[in-house]
Amino acid sequence: MKKKITTLLLIFLTINIANAQKFDVETLKFSGNNDKYLNILVLGDGYTAAEQTKFISDSKKVIDYLFSQAPWKNYTNYFNAYAIKVISTQSGVNHPKTASDCGSKPSYTNNPYFGSTFDVAGIHRLIVPSNSTLIHNVVNANFTSQYAQVLIVANTSDYGGSGGEFATSTTEVNSPEVVAHEMGHSFAALADEYFAGDDYFDEKTNMTKTSDPTLIKWKNWVGINAVGVNKYGNTGLSASWYKPHTNCKMQLLGPVYCSVCTQGIIETIHRKVNPIVSYTPTNGATIASANQYLDFNLTELMKPVTNTLNIKWKLDNIIIGDNVDFVKIDQNTLSNGTHNLVVTITDDSNLLKVDNHASTHLSTVTWTINKSNLGVKLDSFENKISYSMYPNPTTNSFKIEFELDKQSEVSIDLYSIDGKKIRRIENKTIDSGKYSNSINIEDLSAGSYLLTFKIDHSKFSKIIIKQ
Ligand SMILES: [Zn+2]
Ligand SMILES: [Zn+2]
Known part of the structure; x- marks a missing residue:
């Protein structure tokens, strides 16, 4: 029985690989090593081979816009973005005209590679790529590192979008704002701050049933930047669910993200990435006793645009470096035996009001320094801790x-x-x-x-x- 399953799996695997075509990949934005930084992958749907130049310019437009908006712009150095030039056989997407709010828009059928279609869940503007397996296959065949988010740009000038596993937008004039909104959903799991229907009520970063301003999850923001405790509506379920703001990008196109959503996006970035990209010396280095100075370096760090990183170096628990990327230790000041050097990085951004944030998201490198008459041996360990208590x-x-x-x-x-x-x-x-x-x-x-x-x-x- 076991063997049969394996065989079946192998067949599926073969089919999947056969399905996953190779496409050209173009860099939209590069900050650093794909294996360390957060990668956004933009895939086109409904673009023919002849429309790939348009796809690249459509993709650039939304990515450039996204990173012009706080807090994405503050953390722009943490992200790469790549466009995968997926080729559809026909231009455009599908509109079955099955929603009640399609108005006078005609129905049409094309052959978008991922099957993007309007009218999902009976709502015209909800455009969703229907073949998610194919999206995974194309991503896996064309991008070898981990990715933080897939964004689908559907080739239609009709207004629409959706959040979910994949953020989706069209090329309509508002699409850069739509992308910023959908990225709030897809990347940071933010809720809509408009009433989207009873089924969507759930405990989220910016949606809660708690109404007490001293206990609410955004209690640290209440009274600041127009953050408060606002009902979703006055009747039914919406009267017992609360949101932080009444003019947030998660409610309307145009305004900035409210402070609670801004914080939610930054906390997602903190959870997903370690800002320490590389350091020296690496594990196992030996330094002859002839070298008087030991150099410790954070050789590559991801830094917010206004650098809000707090970098503390401690040798045997005593601070020897504050907000510097490197320290130098004079060997002659070290006694024979084992010493611990720890560098701890936290983010002091004033866009965050998270209780105990310095112990919620921290990255460390620890070196143990073994000094003897023969020289110095170093071992290093790297760790990133992402933490919550509730x-x-x-x-x-x-x-x-x-x-x-x-x-x-x-x-x-x-x-x-x-x-x-x-x-x-x-x-x-x-x-x-x-x-x-x-x-x-x-x-x-x-x-x-x-x-x-x-x-x-x-x-x-x-x-x-x-x-
Ligand atoms: Zn918000
Ligand atoms: Zn954080």
């Missing part, structure tokens, strides 16, 4: 989640606010990837507690409030 405040339990770049020694302890250890929560080697743990604190009395984390050589703590 709900906080809580009544009975809370969840800790983090993602590790590499296998790490993790210990987590719960302390009372006056420093007494209450409970050891974790103390073990944890593989790279996602970690999740639900902690029950029903037995504790109400008040503040301190949760301390040691992940390899990085230490940080967070306050958890039990109500």
Whole structure:
């Protein structure tokens, strides 16, 4: 039985590869190594071979516009963008004229490569590429690194778009704004801030059922930049769901993203990428004792346009460098034995008001320096920690989640606010990837507690409030 399945899989694999054509790929925007930076892939649908120049200019238009908008423009150095020149046999997309709001627009059928069609879910302007498997196959056949987002540009001058796994737009005059809106959905999982229908209500970065301004997930923004607690509507379900703003790009074409959506996009960038691209020395370097100075360098960093990175170098827990890309250590100041040098990078952007952000998103490189009379041996470790703890405040339990770049020694302890250890929560080697743990604190009395984390050589703590 097992063998049969394998054979079937092989056949599918062969068919898929055969289906996935090779197309020319053009660079729209380059910041650095595809394996490190965030890649946006733009695929055309409904462009013939003769229309590929138009496809490139349509793609450039939306990508240039996207990166002219905050916060994309602040983090433009984190992104690459590539256009995959997918060739359709006919120009244009499909319009079945099956939605109730098609008006006088005629129906038409073309042969777009990914089957992009209007009238999805009975709404005219919802244009969606119908063959998502084919999109995956084309991406895999034409781009070897990981990608952060696929954007489909459909070759029609009719207004429309959609968010989802793939952001989709047309070439209509508003399409750059549509792309910015759909990227909010597809890249950062933001909700619409207009009423899109009862089925769309869900807990999202910018959508919640919580109405208490002191507890709402955007509580740190309430009262700033016109952020508040706004009902989606006055009747039915929409009266019990709330959004942060009344004039946000996730509601209307034209305005900027509200502060909550801006923060949501930046936090997604933080989750997806490590700004430390490269550093020296790398693991295992040996330096002869004749070299008096040891040089440690962050040789390539992704930096926001106004550089808001906070870079701290600590040697044996003492700060020796602040907001510099390199430090120099005089060997003669080091005693024989083991020393720890840690550089920690956080982002102090004032577009963020995230509690304990410095311990939510941090990247580190740790060097252990073994000094003996023979010379200095160095080992280095790199890690990026993406972290969340919720709900906080809580009544009975809370969840800790983090993602590790590499296998790490993790210990987590719960302390009372006056420093007494209450409970050891974790103390073990944890593989790279996602970690999740639900902690029950029903037995504790109400008040503040301190949760301390040691992940390899990085230490940080967070306050958890039990109500
Ligand atoms: Zn918003
Ligand atoms: Zn962050």
